[in-house]
Amino acid sequence: MSLDQELRASGQAFFDAFAANTPPIKMLHHFSTSSPAVLQHTPLDCPHPFTSKLSGSNALRSYFDLLATNWTRSNAHIRDELEVDASNRRVVIPASVTWTWKRSGRHWREDFTWTLDFDDTLKISSFVIRTMSGPGTCVMRAVDIDPVATDKKMFAQAAL
Template sequence: MSPSRKHLLAAAQALCQDFARQEDTDTLLSHFSTTHQPTAIEHGDPSLASFLGRPFTGTQGVRKYFELLQELLTYKDMKFSEYVVDTEVNKVSVKGRAEFTWTSTGQSWKETFTYTLDFDQDLKVTDYQVWADSGAAYLASKGQLEEVQRASKE
């Protein structure tokens, strides 16, 4: 029997809340399947950032993805809304917002992003997909975001 809408929504909200609270990697990984090989992918051109455009597969791969994010980025004021739950395929999509900072340059941007989360029968994530502003991340990593932002306002 497939998980109910209520249970899928609660599982997605628990992961999102832990991410927003900046919980440690082990806590985040506790939301991922141990009966399926989980995958994390943040869509985008892999030449723009090391965490973009390639699947991080298995528990160790997903760990590496979260560790890369923690190494390269900080964030604050993360909020999630507009959860869409599909009980037919055990999938939840959600919109998030936060202010991100590329650690090495200190450049920040506000961003809206989406997650699509696939769940197994135990309400654990099997597939974690992110669509975000890879252009802002790239420019911030090169120390060029503020210059581009100023130029766009002129």
């Protein structure tokens, strides 16, 4: 199997695990242990995306625990062809997912692009997620607010 095919298969396997709501501890099996893996998840319009960079296995575990604690994922799918850059050991995956708050059941869709860098053992050394969809759709900035209740509260305050 060529490096291009191996990278594509590794990227696809990681996405499939994400789409299947694989438990956080098992998601870590996709990451490098030879050096601290880097994680970054920001909206496209974030003026300083590097301020949200996390690194190391504890940060990765916390990220996946946060996702599993607050939301369920559904309808995760790849929107377009995976881009493979074998010379940089990189795979870019444009995808979408529907997030549902466990507490309220409210949901929304996040369109994102993953950029995965792999080490020599085909483990992820860098995982950068950029939310491509509109404002308020980045799961890392999600707030579980009932829009109807918020509108009523704002209307009541305006009437005072």
